[in-house]
Amino acid sequence: PPVKPIIIHRAPWLVTVAGAGPAAGAVAVAGGRILAVGEFTELRSGYPGAEVRDHHNCALVPPLVNAHIHLELSHLAQPGPNPVPGSFTAWVAGLLARREQLGATGENVVAAARQTLDQQHRSGVIALADIGNTNTAAKLAGAGPLVLHFREFLGLTRNAARENLALLAGEPEMNRCTAHAPYSTHADLITGLKKRARQRGHLFPLHVAESAAENELVSSGSGELKDFLRQRGFWDDSFQPTGIDNSGSVRYLHQLGILDERTLCVHCVHVGREEAGLLAADKARVCLCPGSNRFLGVGRAPVGLFLQHGILPALGTDSLASNRELSMWREMRLLHEDHPDLDPAAILAMATLSGATALGIGQDYGTLEPGKSADFLAVPLPGGIRTPGQLLDYLVTGGPAIKPVWI
Numbered sequence: 001p002p003v004k005p006i007i008i009h010r011a012p013w014l015v016t017v018a019g020a021g022p023a024a025g026a027v028a029v030a031g032g033r034i035l036a037v038g039e040f041t042e043l044r045s046g047y048p049g050a051e052v053r054d055h056h057n058c059a060l061v062p063p064l065v066n067a068h069i070h071l072e073l074s075h076l077a078q079p080g081p082n083p084v085p086g087s088f089t090a091w092v093a094g095l096l097a098r099r100e101q102l103g104a105t106g107e108n109v110v111a112a113a114r115q116t117l118d119q120q121h122r123s124g125v126i127a128l129a130d131i132g133n134t135n136t137a138a139k140l141a142g143a144g145p146l147v148l149h150f151r152e153f154l155g156l157t158r159n160a161a162r163e164n165l166a167l168l169a170g171e172p173e174m175n176r177c178t179a180h181a182p183y184s185t186h187a188d189l190i191t192g193l194k195k196r197a198r199q200r201g202h203l204f205p206l207h208v209a210e211s212a213a214e215n216e217l218v219s220s221g222s223g224e225l226k227d228f229l230r231q232r233g234f235w236d237d238s239f240q241p242t243g244i245d246n247s248g249s250v251r252y253l254h255q256l257g258i259l260d261e262r263t264l265c266v267h268c269v270h271v272g273r274e275e276a277g278l279l280a281a282d283k284a285r286v287c288l289c290p291g292s293n294r295f296l297g298v299g300r301a302p303v304g305l306f307l308q309h310g311i312l313p314a315l316g317t318d319s320l321a322s323n324r325e326l327s328m329w330r331e332m333r334l335l336h337e338d339h340p341d342l343d344p345a346a347i348l349a350m351a352t353l354s355g356a357t358a359l360g361i362g363q364d365y366g367t368l369e370p371g372k373s374a375d376f377l378a379v380p381l382p383g384g385i386r387t388p389g390q391l392l393d394y395l396v397t398g399g400p401a402i403k404p405v406w407i
């Protein structure tokens with residue numbers, strides 16, 4: 001077989017996210033895979049014929065994973081700040097109105113989605129979990145990030161559940177399907193969707209405990225979200241299944257048997273200590289969206305609580321309908337701002353390792369280790385970075401000004 005050329009990438013900083021802290025180092029690659037990671041002199045003697053590429057003033061970093069986005073909502077970007085901060089139902093109403101006015105499909109929708117996908121790639125994102133209920137994602141084929149697309153189902157009434165389960169039965173075999181949220185999707189429909197995902201080994205990402213209004217609806221069966229749903233004809237009083245403890249969205253999903261290591265609970269803002277324990281016991285995954293949570297004014301996720309329970313959340317940008325800008329670097333910065341005590345190394349691991357693990361692509365991405373993909377990032381650094389701590393601080397606070405280069 002033809003010999004694959006070996007290249008050694010050398011940099012003043014190597015951030016493997018695989019245990020050891022940042023240090024000077026090198027990564028040897030061949031045939032699209034990482035062969036070895038370590039000190040340059042070691043790699044040099046191990047692969048004497050290899051070409052050496054120097055990345056001066058750069059840190060070599062694993063590529064980012066955006067664990068939650070809706071590409072098909074990109075054309076619904078709001079020009080200014082959220083006009084209704086703090087009111088989740090007002091935001092949902094505004095989103096539905098904008099989608100009614102601007103359309104849900106068509107050339108402009110695809111063009112905006114493609115622009116978002118390109119921007120994600122330029123910012124260093126290797127893969128994203130994309131949720132949608134149109135066929136926009138299918139029109140985005142081509143180079144760029146790996147798009148794990150999920151067709152989203154919702155419907156809260158018995159009839160809507162029945163209709164959607166019939167539609168689901170007709171979905172092409174390997175299409176990934178998921179539920180929108182506990183407050184918008186009938187228990188029978190969530191259960192049917194999860195059963196289907198489980199049979200296929202698919203990830204099951206859904207919105208969980210995003211707003212106080214959701215918590216009120218799930219725990220009491222009433223409140224502004226119920227009024228909103230009823231006004232729109234989405235309510236038939238079949239919401240609360242008997243024999244289920246509804247005192248929180250996580251507990252509700254736990255009781256329905258939805259939570260396992262392939263369930264990705266997105267947002268998890270309104271989660272209490274006992275519910276964090278349930279997530280951990282069920283080995284469920286968590287994805288935080290600090291930018292979206294801030295834009296909507298729904299609160300801050302209890303990150304410390306998740307870490308105490310051994311859950312390292314993934315991070316996602318959510319869509320331009322609920323976030324000013326879709327940058328994983330910015331999400332890290334916002335998380336750091338919201339939780340200044342968080343270890344920057346943990347924040348970087350959320351945007352890389354935890355996202356890759358949650359999406360089931362940890363064998364290829366998430367860290368710089370032998371056997372993984374040779375698609376990783378060289379992040380140009382400003383002057384003055386002399387310690388591992390300063391480097392990690394820069395990576396999690398640099399925000400969208402960080403312009404990584406793909407290796």
Ligand SMILES: [Zn+2]
Nearest residue numbers: 070207318319
């Ligand atoms: Zn979302």
